[in-house]
Amino acid sequence: MDVRTACLGALSRGDATGYEIKKLFEEGPFGHFFSAGYGSIYPALARLCEEGLATVATIEEPGRPVRKSYSITPAGRAAFEKMLLEQPADDRLKSEWIFVAYFADSMPPDLLERRLRERVDWYRERLEAMEGCNQETLRDGERFVLDLGVAVYRAAARYIEEQGPSLVAASRRRTGTPEAAE
Amino acid sequence: MDVRTACLGALSRGDATGYEIKKLFEEGPFGHFFSAGYGSIYPALARLCEEGLATVATIEEPGRPVRKSYSITPAGRAAFEKMLLEQPADDRLKSEWIFVAYFADSMPPDLLERRLRERVDWYRERLEAMEGCNQETLRDGERFVLDLGVAVYRAAARYIEEQGPSLVAASRRRTGTPEAAE
DNA sequence: ATAACCATGTAAATGGTTACATGATTAG
DNA sequence: CTAATCATGTAACCATTTACATGGTTAT
Known part of the structure; x- marks a missing residue:
């Protein structure tokens, strides 16, 4: 549209x-x-x-x-x-973040780790803002769409938190990079 | 990108x-x-x-x-x-489906119900195709991205299946439209 | 035979982003 | 006094979509 x-x-x-x-x-x-x-x-x-x-x-x-x-x-x-x-057209997503994640093994492990953390943080922030929306004032469709977004963001954040560390670990193993001290 | x-x-x-x-x-x-x-x-x-x-x-x-x-x-x-x-740019999603769902209360209930069903079916199809991908041949980043997609699609399909019927029911109540016989 | 798939491209049109241009008001 | 917010718009540029144009091969 x-x-x-x-x-x-x-x-x-x-x-x-x-x-x-x-x-x-x-x-x-x-x-x-x-x-x-x-x-x-x-x-x-x-x-x-x-x-x-x-x-x-x-x-x-x-x-x-x-x-x-x-x-x-x-x-x-x-x-x-x-x-x-009318029949809605297919969704069109352009995500540079997912693009770089796809090429995670061509990326320095520390940067990969940072990108994953940034992404989870971003989801968490958005989720807080979304859950703070006054649900009373929303119409059915609006609330439905908002909560769909919440469900999707939650699933994505959870997946990255759970699976991210092993992706980073594999990357470190492959490159022989020790964990960076912070 | x-x-x-x-x-x-x-x-x-x-x-x-x-x-x-x-x-x-x-x-x-x-x-x-x-x-x-x-x-x-x-x-x-x-x-x-x-x-x-x-x-x-x-x-x-x-x-x-x-x-x-x-x-x-x-x-x-x-x-x-x-x-x-480089810092990846923000995601850019354009979804006509979510757009029409946002305006669900301006839509005939039967059409709304069909759109919800079509969407869930679409997710299920994609999920089957994704789970059928040969996981062995994928690199870490590719598998990570694939499984992230699976997690997200599953969450979306589940949400629509769980919350869709009450959205349709509310729409029917509002418009006084009885359920269509199939 | 006919549809689907393999394979490459161009040109016009569409649509959107970015940068520019301007200026008032309010909060810190 | 400075930054943020309110408020509107244009013009150049950029990227992508869509339609057009072509032609061989393979499976039904």
């Missing part, structure tokens, strides 16, 4: 500015399966207006930058609901 | 044609975190040759199409190993 569709989805939940949509894409459940920068959000919003799927209202309030609030139109809502009926 | 780097990584494991690299990207552990089509692989391979990171040899055998076998050069190997030392 492109940024345009994602913005339409965001607007289907209520009016928002480009800035707010960006934040929505970063935090909460949305952030786990999607991301976009201003360079794609603002043009996407403009295009939705051109196509009649959204409208803009400029809000000028004293002591605040001028904001542009976007609203979905009935046509936009219809288009979005039609999209939801 | 771009297709060029991924091709370099593939060649670091041995000579290959563009066609073979495509297959590597589709099946086995590699397929879980990366994908690329011919339209990006062939130009990437050509560029690696231009940059002196790989060389080509044209193989003509009777009763077979002409093939071009690419080999990594020492410079290519050095460049690849240097890349492995």
Whole structure:
């Protein structure tokens, strides 16, 4: 799904500015399966207006930058609901971390160990943030997606914690590198 | 990581044609975190040759199409190993399936139920294929990545199987749609 | 015969990232 | 006074996808 569709989805939940949509894409459940920068959000919003799927209202309030609030139109809502009926495309994951892990035996053992630790730490941080989300305010689908993310991250963190050390040990054995003192 | 780097990584494991690299990207552990089509692989391979990171040899055998076998050069190997030392960029996942699940309450319950079933089936199929991989022939890093994928897919499939039905039930309650007879 | 697989590529179009450009307000 | 946050946008660049173009071999 492109940024345009994602913005339409965001607007289907209520009016928002480009800035707010960006934040929505970063935090909460949305952030786990999607991301976009201003360079794609603002043009996407403009295009939705051109196509009649959204409208803009400029809000000028004293002591605040001028904001542009976007609203979905009935046509936009219809288009979005039609999209939801279509067969979703396959997931597309690009993970540099997994890429380097694949080539773990071409990496210095100490670096490998650090990468594994960083990854687990990253998962733990994300998990804490996710579990801290106010579950009350979420809709069914949002909570479902959030908890799916939690289940997946937990499984990944646990796997790396359990299996990582033996990967590092094998790497040290292969290269004859003693454990680095910290 | 771009297709060029991924091709370099593939060649670091041995000579290959563009066609073979495509297959590597589709099946086995590699397929879980990366994908690329011919339209990006062939130009990437050509560029690696231009940059002196790989060389080509044209193989003509009777009763077979002409093939071009690419080999990594020492410079290519050095460049690849240097890349492995760098901080990997954040994962980038684009999942239309999760996107529609996020908006589950805007979807007809029967369709939601089908999407959940399709997803679990897809995970189960992949898991069978992954567990069927000959573990003996894999290197440490490859096996690690493969098993990480198994752990993650299992957790996801299990979560959807356990939590999906209540999501569907809530959706039916909300819309007053009775269960469809099959 | 017909589909699937082997095998290589190009060109146009799409879509997204990054860098640039600007400027006000608020919290430390 | 400085950094962070609020707020919007454009333009150049980059990478990738998709469609096109070709043609032999193998299995059903």
